Amino acid sequence: MTARTVPLLTIAEAGRLIATKKLSPVELVKEHLARIEAIDPQLNSFLLVNERHALTAARAAERAVMAGRSTPLLGIPVAYKDIYETAGMRTTAQSRILADNVPERDAETVRRLAAEGAVAIGKLATHEFAIGGPAFDLPWPPARNPWDTRRYTGGSSSGSGAAVAAGLTLGALGSDTGGSIRLPAAYCGIAGIKPTPGLVSRRGVIPLAPSLDTAGPMAWTAMDCAILLDALAGPDPLDPASVPGPKVSYAAAAVAPIRGMRVGVLRRFYEHDVPASPEMLQMMNRTIATFRSLGCRVEDASLPSVQEYNAVGRVIISAEAYALHEATLKKRLADYSRVFRVRVLAGALIRAADYIAAQRRRGDLIAATARAFERFDVLITAPTAGTPPLLTEQRPDDGFSRPLLTTVANVAAVPSMVVCGGFTPAGLPLGLEIIGPAWGDATVLRFGHHFEQAAGTRIRRPEL
Amino acid sequence: MAAIPAMSAQTISPGEMQLLLSRSGLILNPGQVADLVLAWRQVEGLIASIPHDRPLADDMALTFRLPTPSPLATPARPATKAKAKLPVQVKAKPKAKVKAKSAKRRAVVSPPRKGTRRGR
Numbered sequence: 001m002t003a004r005t006v007p008l009l010t011i012a013e014a015g016r017l018i019a020t021k022k023l024s025p026v027e028l029v030k031e032h033l034a035r036i037e038a039i040d041p042q043l044n045s046f047l048l049v050n051e052r053h054a055l056t057a058a059r060a061a062e063r064a065v066m067a068g069r070s071t072p073l074l075g076i077p078v079a080y081k082d083i084y085e086t087a088g089m090r091t092t093a094q095s096r097i098l099a100d101n102v103p104e105r106d107a108e109t110v111r112r113l114a115a116e117g118a119v120a121i122g123k124l125a126t127h128e129f130a131i132g133g134p135a136f137d138l139p140w141p142p143a144r145n146p147w148d149t150r151r152y153t154g155g156s157s158s159g160s161g162a163a164v165a166a167g168l169t170l171g172a173l174g175s176d177t178g179g180s181i182r183l184p185a186a187y188c189g190i191a192g193i194k195p196t197p198g199l200v201s202r203r204g205v206i207p208l209a210p211s212l213d214t215a216g217p218m219a220w221t222a223m224d225c226a227i228l229l230d231a232l233a234g235p236d237p238l239d240p241a242s243v244p245g246p247k248v249s250y251a252a253a254a255v256a257p258i259r260g261m262r263v264g265v266l267r268r269f270y271e272h273d274v275p276a277s278p279e280m281l282q283m284m285n286r287t288i289a290t291f292r293s294l295g296c297r298v299e300d301a302s303l304p305s306v307q308e309y310n311a312v313g314r315v316i317i318s319a320e321a322y323a324l325h326e327a328t329l330k331k332r333l334a335d336y337s338r339v340f341r342v343r344v345l346a347g348a349l350i351r352a353a354d355y356i357a358a359q360r361r362r363g364d365l366i367a368a369t370a371r372a373f374e375r376f377d378v379l380i381t382a383p384t385a386g387t388p389p390l391l392t393e394q395r396p397d398d399g400f401s402r403p404l405l406t407t408v409a410n411v412a413a414v415p416s417m418v419v420c421g422g423f424t425p426a427g428l429p430l431g432l433e434i435i436g437p438a439w440g441d442a443t444v445l446r447f448g449h450h451f452e453q454a455a456g457t458r459i460r461r462p463e464l
Numbered sequence: 465m466a467a468i469p470a471m472s473a474q475t476i477s478p479g480e481m482q483l484l485l486s487r488s489g490l491i492l493n494p495g496q497v498a499d500l501v502l503a504w505r506q507v508e509g510l511i512a513s514i515p516h517d518r519p520l521a522d523d524m525a526l527t528f529r530l531p532t533p534s535p536l537a538t539p540a541r542p543a544t545k546a547k548a549k550l551p552v553q554v555k556a557k558p559k560a561k562v563k564a565k566s567a568k569r570r571a572v573v574s575p576p577r578k579g580t581r582r583g584r
Binding site: 196197198243244245246307308310311312314315318329330333338341342343345346348349350353354356357358359360361363370396397400401413437438439 | 484485488489490491492496499500502503504506507510511513514515516518522523526530531533
């Protein structure tokens with residue numbers, strides 16, 4: 001997979017070629033469908049490929065191009081984590097519980113991308129209901145990492161990470177409650193952003209824990225995420241958490257220079273709270289040097305510990321997820337995966353007083369995080385301790401026993417993105433997490449874009 | 465401003481777990497109870513680490529209002545010099561290795577089969 005072929009374009013590149021009539025949306029979609037057929041049996045990233053729908057939409061996009069219409073997403077293949085409702089297309093949440101669920105309506109985010117001309121090619125693997133995985137006791141196998149198919153993709157947007165990295169789709173949507181966009185982005189070597197809560201509608205996205213759930217884009221580059229976010233962001237009066245965010249073009253903002261801006265390094269996070277591997281520590285040191293070379297002022301920053309954010313996040317997720325699933329669990333317990341049961345059933349025992357204590361503590365942590373942005377434009381950290389582990393190393397109780405660096409941004413209600421920070425000598429990707437202040441989504445994308453350009457991490461692709 | 469004492473982590477026994485479960489209405493088999501005991505021990509520790517001894521008048525509402533979006537928060541000035549790379553030359557991917565259209569790949573709105581996708 002060394003030569004650049006049609007599916008290995010970025011969204012920005014493909015969009016320009018389509019707009020100038022040098023690339024046919026129908027050919028682009030056909031190439032992706034063929035690539036899925038050839039490669040995905042190794043990855044299990046797609047739960048469903050909708051060839052007929054995709055080709056119909058691609059032909060419509062081609063007609064629109066010939067009629068002179070031009071949008072950045074016109075004719076661009078995208079796919080959805082299987083918790084996004086898609087009208088007439090099965091939406092299972094990778095669970096027996098919804099095995100026959102065919103929604104009548106699209107999620108608002110799906111509708112917005114379709115309105116911009118994006119072509120939905122299928123539905124992507126997820127952990128069961130965005131928490132129970134990787135699971136081997138479901139009708140579908142877990143997704144595998146395209147950089148090494150023995151390894152974990154990260155989750156829960158596991159198919160989104162694998163499919164984008166392997167060039168099976170140019171863009172994907174994921175969801176992020178404790179790191180579910182950014183962990184697969186890190187382990188699969190792509191870009192993904194968890195936006196500020198309220199910026200992107202969650203209507204029609206099957207919830208996990210509504211206090212913390214966010215929907216967001218995943219793609220090969222930060223710029224591609226910005227292009228997708230331009231279509232996704234904006235108020236939705238039917239999502240109670242939706243907020244009119246800043247009126248900004250994220251793609252335009254991403255290219256603004258970062259010289260003179262302030263970068264805070266959350267060094268204690270990855271040196272002490274979740275100790276990183278030597279390779280990850282080296283990558284973080286190279287990242288700091290890269291930002292300095294771009295003219296940024298880089299200093300250490302401090303927040304409460306990763307463990308404090310995780311305690312709050314895990315209690316809220318367990319309590320809310322159990323509350324959402326309680327009625328179904330009582331009727332169909334055995335139909336859920338073991339991983340789901342281990343991670344969610346404990347929520348049955350959490351007292352209301354403990355849940356409220358977690359929500360009150362969350363207020364403190366939001367305030368403490370906001371104070372850090374009085375000194376810094378962005379904060380950076382490693383998003384994981386190291387490279388993707390083997391699939392067989394995953395334990396059902398991982399969500400409780402191992403704190404996640406990514407959960408900090410969910411609890412703090414701030415935007416955060418992961419970009420590919422580099423590779424180990426063995427060729428496995430290492431992620432870099434960039435966290436911004438509330439509504440600083442454009443700033444986060446801007447740092448991600450400039451880092452990718454300076455570090456040159458977007459050249460290598462998985463060999464499959 | 466009275467304070468409420470903090471909780472301490474305790475270790476639950478399978479018998480105590482059964483008692484708690486009886487109130488929840490869940491009916492679990494012994495293996496599922498064992499899984500839950502392990503998970504609960506972890507969650508119990510997390511709960512104990514969260515401060516519970518806050519002043520009573522500390523919170524007016526359990527909602528968190530984010531700062532109002534401001535143009536200053538999202539500098540959107542595009543750089544005049546910065547330009548994205550030009551698109552690469554497109555080469556059509558050889559199709560020789562790709563199988564012809566297959567019914568396997570067609571979109572389906574049908575129940576999944578064990579270990580399969582798209583009818584594979």
